[in-house]
Amino acid sequence: MKLHPAATKDELIDILLVEDDKFDSLVTQHYLRQGRLNYRLHVVRKGSEAFDFLNQHGRYKHAPPPHLVIVDIGLPDMDGRQILEALNKDPRLDRISTVVLTGQALDGNPIRQFNLYEHAYLNKWINMDDFLSLINAIADFHASSNRSQ
Numbered sequence: 001m002k003l004h005p006a007a008t009k010d011e012l013i014d015i016l017l018v019e020d021d022k023f024d025s026l027v028t029q030h031y032l033r034q035g036r037l038n039y040r041l042h043v044v045r046k047g048s049e050a051f052d053f054l055n056q057h058g059r060y061k062h063a064p065p066p067h068l069v070i071v072d073i074g075l076p077d078m079d080g081r082q083i084l085e086a087l088n089k090d091p092r093l094d095r096i097s098t099v100v101l102t103g104q105a106l107d108g109n110p111i112r113q114f115n116l117y118e119h120a121y122l123n124k125w126i127n128m129d130d131f132l133s134l135i136n137a138i139a140d141f142h143a144s145s146n147r148s149q
Contacts, residue, residue, distance in 0.1 A: 013039045013139065016066040018050040018083060019101070020076050028070065028101070031132045037139050042066065047078035051086065054093055066096060068138060073102040097138050101131070 015032070019025040025043055032041060042063065044050050050071070053060040069087065073080040080100065087093045 011038065013037055013068065014064045014066045015039050015041050016050065016053055016069045017041060017043045018045075018047065018069065018071040018075065018080065019043065020045045020072060020074075024072070024101075028131075031129075032135065035132050035136050035139075037135065040064075045076075047075045047080065047083055050083050054087070065093075068097045068099065068135070070099045070101060073100060099131070099134060099138075 017025060017028060019028060025045075029041065029043075032039065042053060044053055049060075050069070052058050053063045054066075054069075056063050069083070071080045071083050080102075084098060084100070087096055087098060
């Protein structure tokens, strides 16, 4: 899993949610509110908007660099894997923690299938409590890493 120190648990954590489905977005936001994070959520519905946000282009000129990107694999304008690949290739962005959510039925090993070796993966429809546990673990990691620096 790709985890990099960014903020203590008491500090504001910027989260970018890349999700095209309104219902799934609302469910994800609901679960985030159940967590113990101090966060600011930014939501985009397309991969192209995610690129604009991450690169601070257009209306996202003043967007903060996110500590965490939660990305849906099946986006209307591109495959979410393209966002992950771009994050990995860009030295300005490769330290961002990522969680991949998908509602797609996957056969075999999704980590290998999507080349997600540095990313956390969860299926949207299995158990969203696992998602919340993962997000809280990321916050704990960031907090403990910053205390040790």
